[in-house]
Amino acid sequence: xxxxxxxxxxxxxxxxxxxxxxxxxxxxxxxxxxxxQVKVExxxxxxxxxxxxxxxxxxxxxxxxxxxxxxxxxxxxxxKCLKETRIKAKGxxxxxxxxxxxxxxxxxxxxxxxxxxxxxxxAISKGKGFAGVIKRHGFALQNMSHGGGPVHRSMGSxxxxxxxxxxxxxxxxxxGRMGGQRVTVRNLEIVEILxxxxxxxxxxxVKGAVPGNxxxxxxxxxxx
Numbered sequence: 658x659x660x661x662x663x664x665x666x667x668x669x670x671x672x673x674x675x676x677x678x679x680x681x682x683x684x685x686x687x688x689x690x691x692x693x694q695v696k697v698e699x700x701x702x703x704x705x706x707x708x709x710x711x712x713x714x715x716x717x718x719x720x721x722x723x724x725x726x727x728x729x730x731x732x733x734x735x736x737k738c739l740k741e742t743r744i745k746a747k748g749x750x751x752x753x754x755x756x757x758x759x760x761x762x763x764x765x766x767x768x769x770x771x772x773x774x775x776x777x778x779x780a781i782s783k784g785k786g787f788a789g790v791i792k793r794h795g796f797a798l799q800n801m802s803h804g805g806g807p808v809h810r811s812m813g814s815x816x817x818x819x820x821x822x823x824x825x826x827x828x829x830x831x832x833g834r835m836g837g838q839r840v841t842v843r844n845l846e847i848v849e850i851l852x853x854x855x856x857x858x859x860x861x862x863v864k865g866a867v868p869g870n871x872x873x874x875x876x877x878x879x880x881x
Contacts, residue, residue, distance in 0.1 A: 660759075661742045661878035662769055663690055663712050664861065666780065668871050672848050672862055682848050682862040685875050688712050689764040689857050693731050693739065695756050706744045706755040710765055711736035731761045738874065767850050767859045770879070774847045779876040780869040784837035794830045840868040844880050 664687040671679045690710040698705045715737040717725065728735060746752045759765075770776065790796040790812040799809050812832065816825040846864040853859060867875055 659878050659881065660708065660744065660765065660769060661876050662687060662765055662767070663710065663738065663740050664688070664875050664877065665713075666867055666869055666871060666873050666875050667860075669866070680848060680864055681866075682864055683867040685861045685863060685867070685877070687767050687859045687861055688714070689766055690740075691733055691736065691764050692759050692761055693728065693733055694761065695759055697752055697756070703745065703747050704752050706746055706752060708742045708744060708755075708759050709739060710742070711739050713737040733762065740874075740876070742878075764857075766857075767861060770847055770850065770861070770877070772847055772850060775844045775880040776847060776863065776877050777880045778842045778845055778863065778867050780840060780867060780873055782836045782838055782840045782868040783870055785835040787833065788835035789832045790830060793832065793835045796830075842866075842868065 664685040667684040667686050669681060669683050672682045673679055690712045692708060693711050694707075694709040696707040696709075698707065711728065711733060713736055715735050717735050719737065720728075720735050724739075725735065727739075744755055746755050785792075789810055791798065791810050796812060799805055799811065799813070801809060812830075815829055815831065817823055842865075845867070848862040848864050851860045851862070861877070863877075869875065
């Protein structure tokens, strides 16, 4: 049963190992993910259990009436973020196991993971605005001499070649918006799990880089 956990990216630092080496790590803050709802979608023999969890506590004024009403049904205090995890299950017994394992109101925390686990991380990458083909796709610069003119960073011809019927072919690499997309990074190793004093929050140190800005939402689940 591969359940995911939501957290917040706090930045990067380095972690010293027992051998005296320094490893670059990303710091992810995990606040308790409280289960709000469990739904089941059946499809012939198989089914998908959708586990909805809430995290990031907030004030009542920061939520709409519909959001407050949804949380109130499960007797859960106001939380800013609601996210879903889809778990595949086969047979009635497997579905019942999922629903019984995740009762409404129970928290999900870092006990789902342990040190040296391999995890899959999903986040929204940094938005970099409108970018040209050199930055966006790695195109080469045009000649800087011999009459290159003021077009050194332009993409050059985009159509008119043989077999194109004088049209721009679909999928042509062109300037456009860069970043701000859902990115998945697999097989990152958990270096350390640290509790924060006097709180229920905990910190996961993941080896390497994780997509997104500081303060961005990060989804963690075990790599299959």
